[in-house]
Amino acid sequence: MKCSYLTLSQYLDGELEPAVTGEVDAHIVGCERCHTALDMMRSEAKRIRQLVHIHATDDVVRHLFVELDLQDSDAPLPDRKVSRAVQSQNESLPWLRAETNGAALPWSPDSPSNPTSNDDLPHPPAEKPDIGAEDESHPSALSDQHGDPSSLPVPSSSPSPTEEGSHAVPFPTLVEPEPPIDLPGNPRSDELGKHDSHGEERSSVTQEQAEPMSEWGALHLHDSAAQRVATELLEQEHSTTPLSPWRPPTIATKPSVLEDGPTTPSPRPSTVNLLPHAADSEPAVQEGQSTEKKTAFLGMDEDDESEVVLLQPGIKEQIRFRLQALMPRFARPREDDAIETVHGIGAPQERVHSAARRLLQQGSSAAGRAVHTVERAVSSMQKSRAESSFQEDDELPVEELDTARPVRRVSQGMSSGADLERKPREQEDLSTGSAENGAVEHLRGGALSISEGRHASAVAAHRKSRSTGKSGRNSLGNHMQELWKDRAPGRLLQIVGGMVVLAVLSATLVLVHRNHPTGVHHQAVAAVHHAASVSTSPAAPHPTATSAPHAAQQIALTNVETIGSSTAPVEIQDLRYGQHAGYYRVVFDLTGSTESQVTLGTDASTGDVIVVIKDARPVGQPAPLSETTTITSVHMIPPSTGVNETVYEFSVAKPVTLRPAYLLGPTRLIVDFIPQ
Amino acid sequence: MTHVTAPTAAHTPATLIREELDDLVSYAIHLVGDTSAATEYVVAGIAHTLRYPPPQWNQDARASLYRAVTRACRQKSSYPARPKGISRLFRRRPHPVFVDIDTQLVSKVNTVKRALMTMPFDRRASLLLRDFAGLEYREVARVLECSPANAGRSVAMARREFGTIFREIAI
Numbered sequence: 001m002k003c004s005y006l007t008l009s010q011y012l013d014g015e016l017e018p019a020v021t022g023e024v025d026a027h028i029v030g031c032e033r034c035h036t037a038l039d040m041m042r043s044e045a046k047r048i049r050q051l052v053h054i055h056a057t058d059d060v061v062r063h064l065f066v067e068l069d070l071q072d073s074d075a076p077l078p079d080r081k082v083s084r085a086v087q088s089q090n091e092s093l094p095w096l097r098a099e100t101n102g103a104a105l106p107w108s109p110d111s112p113s114n115p116t117s118n119d120d121l122p123h124p125p126a127e128k129p130d131i132g133a134e135d136e137s138h139p140s141a142l143s144d145q146h147g148d149p150s151s152l153p154v155p156s157s158s159p160s161p162t163e164e165g166s167h168a169v170p171f172p173t174l175v176e177p178e179p180p181i182d183l184p185g186n187p188r189s190d191e192l193g194k195h196d197s198h199g200e201e202r203s204s205v206t207q208e209q210a211e212p213m214s215e216w217g218a219l220h221l222h223d224s225a226a227q228r229v230a231t232e233l234l235e236q237e238h239s240t241t242p243l244s245p246w247r248p249p250t251i252a253t254k255p256s257v258l259e260d261g262p263t264t265p266s267p268r269p270s271t272v273n274l275l276p277h278a279a280d281s282e283p284a285v286q287e288g289q290s291t292e293k294k295t296a297f298l299g300m301d302e303d304d305e306s307e308v309v310l311l312q313p314g315i316k317e318q319i320r321f322r323l324q325a326l327m328p329r330f331a332r333p334r335e336d337d338a339i340e341t342v343h344g345i346g347a348p349q350e351r352v353h354s355a356a357r358r359l360l361q362q363g364s365s366a367a368g369r370a371v372h373t374v375e376r377a378v379s380s381m382q383k384s385r386a387e388s389s390f391q392e393d394d395e396l397p398v399e400e401l402d403t404a405r406p407v408r409r410v411s412q413g414m415s416s417g418a419d420l421e422r423k424p425r426e427q428e429d430l431s432t433g434s435a436e437n438g439a440v441e442h443l444r445g446g447a448l449s450i451s452e453g454r455h456a457s458a459v460a461a462h463r464k465s466r467s468t469g470k471s472g473r474n475s476l477g478n479h480m481q482e483l484w485k486d487r488a489p490g491r492l493l494q495i496v497g498g499m500v501v502l503a504v505l506s507a508t509l510v511l512v513h514r515n516h517p518t519g520v521h522h523q524a525v526a527a528v529h530h531a532a533s534v535s536t537s538p539a540a541p542h543p544t545a546t547s548a549p550h551a552a553q554q555i556a557l558t559n560v561e562t563i564g565s566s567t568a569p570v571e572i573q574d575l576r577y578g579q580h581a582g583y584y585r586v587v588f589d590l591t592g593s594t595e596s597q598v599t600l601g602t603d604a605s606t607g608d609v610i611v612v613i614k615d616a617r618p619v620g621q622p623a624p625l626s627e628t629t630t631i632t633s634v635h636m637i638p639p640s641t642g643v644n645e646t647v648y649e650f651s652v653a654k655p656v657t658l659r660p661a662y663l664l665g666p667t668r669l670i671v672d673f674i675p676q
Numbered sequence: 677m678t679h680v681t682a683p684t685a686a687h688t689p690a691t692l693i694r695e696e697l698d699d700l701v702s703y704a705i706h707l708v709g710d711t712s713a714a715t716e717y718v719v720a721g722i723a724h725t726l727r728y729p730p731p732q733w734n735q736d737a738r739a740s741l742y743r744a745v746t747r748a749c750r751q752k753s754s755y756p757a758r759p760k761g762i763s764r765l766f767r768r769r770p771h772p773v774f775v776d777i778d779t780q781l782v783s784k785v786n787t788v789k790r791a792l793m794t795m796p797f798d799r800r801a802s803l804l805l806r807d808f809a810g811l812e813y814r815e816v817a818r819v820l821e822c823s824p825a826n827a828g829r830s831v832a833m834a835r836r837e838f839g840t841i842f843r844e845i846a847i
Contacts, residue, residue, distance in 0.1 A: 009832035048807035054701040070690045078691040
């Protein structure tokens with residue numbers, strides 16, 4: 001297999017197929033590059049995970065709930081789950097980890113800091129066992145926290161390939177022995193069915209009576225708690241079945257796993273019968289045979305006559321994930337389609353097709369896109385089957401990761417199909433590994449789009465009903481209409497008055513600006529006039545530098561020369577000097593790309609060179625001179641008030657001839673001082 | 677005939693928010709880097725989720741919470757919402773719900789946070805959602821509004837980017 005950062009990342013998260021996970025396990029043994037990358041990835045994920053967690057106090061939570069109208073201020077707060085900060089503290093105690101149980105510790109001791117209350121257990125583990133030692137939600141960790149002797153930890157020779165401890169010495173993927181199948185005609189099931197027919201007995205079912213739950217998980221299509229239970233069961237099976245073909249059910253000693261609430265003492269069972277018409281989905285597998293083809297069966301709950309999907313024990317991880325992801329979205333709006341699609345997971349993709357076709361017939365554009373995606377997925381399946389087994393899609397080179405950016409939804413109702421159209425085939429089914437599951441995944445996306453589209457349309461209708469105007473909900477007209485309807489004329493008058501005041505202020509500003517122009521333009525005009533007076537009338541009063549700024553002093557200029565004509569404001573960013581052969585050069589670095597008007601001349605009284613740059617603002621004081629015999633000093637003369645110009649005075653040792661010039665791009669004013 | 681466990685009490689909004697509040701606030705703080713603003717965004721996200729709950733609360737509420745908080749962090753939303761349009765000039769802005777959480781520990785900046793803050797928002801969000809909040813790819817996809825496969829790619833890219841930045845500035 002090819003080394004891929006994406007594959008390693010999914011491997012770290014436990015999102016790969018079991019078979020591919022085994023491939024990665026085998027690959028890491030010989031590939032030092034992947035081994036190093038995985039170690040680095042794992043350490044960086046641990047750094048992220050160890051960021052500081054906030055702990056909100058009860059007062060804060062109560063205040064928040066009151067503000068959000070969730071409950072009254074005197075109502076008791078619900079229980080808090082064990083924070084991740086506490087869990088991270090347990091990470092430092094290796095004997096509390098489920099993965100490190102060895103021969104010296106046949107069971108895990110109960111830890112006072114470990115979450116042992118029932119309210120922690122109903123939540124299914126949100127994380128895949130990606131990080132091994134840090135993952136407290138792994139089902140094996142859950143079972144060990146109870147100190148259950150019947151759920152002895154898996155020996156160190158058979159860890160899950162996705163556990164952290166297995167990466168140091170990778171193990172090959174264990175092939176799970178197929179457990180015997182508990183057919184619906186199982187006497188234990190029948191025995192339990194008697195209890196199900198009576199409500200009171202049902203509520204007081206003992207743990208022994210709940211044993212068949214460890215063999216079959218029933219999944220109500222519109223029943224989230226049952227899904228969770230099935231998920232827990234399957235995870236439990238996965239955590240322990242490698243030891244023996246069949247083992248005593250550990251579910252009996254852990255009733256809290258079956259519960260969805262912390263206070264419910266016992267589960268409420270019900271009876272499930274297989275539908276008679278679902279002949280093709282009935283379990284035709286006998287005990288000891290392979291169960292790969294049939295993984296989910298259709299049944300009916302006698303209690304409320306709702307359809308139920310029976311999950312066989314030992315079902316593969318991907319099937320569980322697909323079911324978990326598929327059910328919530330399909331259950332309510334398209335229950336029949338959901339059933340069909342569930343069956344489509346196991347064997348025929350035609351059922352997926354038919355489900356999608358049915359969606360299409362109901363006229364939803366999102367359903368049409370779903371059909372399109374399904375067809376594409378099936379076609380990709382056909383192609384992938386023709387290829388070799390390990391030329392899978394997840395072998396995306398590292399370089400392609402940058403181009404595989406997540407496609408954002410343009411609209412919630414049309415997302416999944418559009419996403420797929422933009423993706424190449426190699427990126428479609430990375431997480432699924434098989435085209436059937438990819439098809440189901442995309443079909444689920446279509447249903448999600450339908451659901452969200454309905455929600456969005458409902459929200460839009462609600463907004464439309466609130467505002468009868470044609471403009472948007474934030475417009476002033478709608479707001480005024482709402483105020484009028486709410487009989488708030490005071491607020492309405494306030495708005496109208498504000499608008500009037502704004503209009504009057506705007507008109508006043510316009511009039512004042514016309515009569516008394518201010519701003520940069522006016523300053524530029526004044527500066528031009530001032531510069532003209534400096535250059536053309538030597539006898540006119542001219543401001544120059546003294547000890548106090550802005551003091552007026554007359555300067556009589558001779559040999560006046562003017563270059564440039566632009567009056568756009570510029571900045572003098574730098575002033576540089578340099579001695580050249582035969583002349584001394586001063587360079588002014590200016591912003592902009594125009595040639596500002598510059599007046600140069602010689603002070604008639606002192607012989608100093610005066611450079612006046614119009615509409616220029618110096619950034620700083622000029623730098624000290626370099627060694628030269630031409631110029632002895634340079635300083636800047638502050639301009640008069642209201643005049644936007646910069647005046648430099650260069651003291652020269654001997655008379656010079658000035659040679660100004662402009663260089664553009666970047667704009668530079670060059671003045672060469674040529675000794676006479 | 678199979679024994680089936682019937683559904684029991686589902687998660688109420690108060691229960692779920694109580695469970696996830698610490699993680700939500702921590703996630704938002706590390707996402708935006710501003711403690712006071714992050715609490716405001718979390719409140720806005722929770723209010724949005726309560727106002728527009730997901731169709732399947734028990735399955736999607738957690739992802740919806742993170743999605744709303746992420747969106748609030750991206751759009752800098754607050755609760756109650758600021759008045760919009762020209763009317764905001766004439767309406768007094770309601771005081772946002774203030775959650776006084778001690779965020780002194782979070783305010784300390786270390787190399788990991790510095791590396792996180794140099795990443796783009798979406799990358800940072802995907803990395804925090806997976807490695808910090810512990811969401812699955814399916815939930816990350818729901819939060820980031822993309823497909824699960826793209827969520828996996830986004831997480832992988834974010835990890836690579838974070839590793840590059842972290843190793844560079846940690847030296």
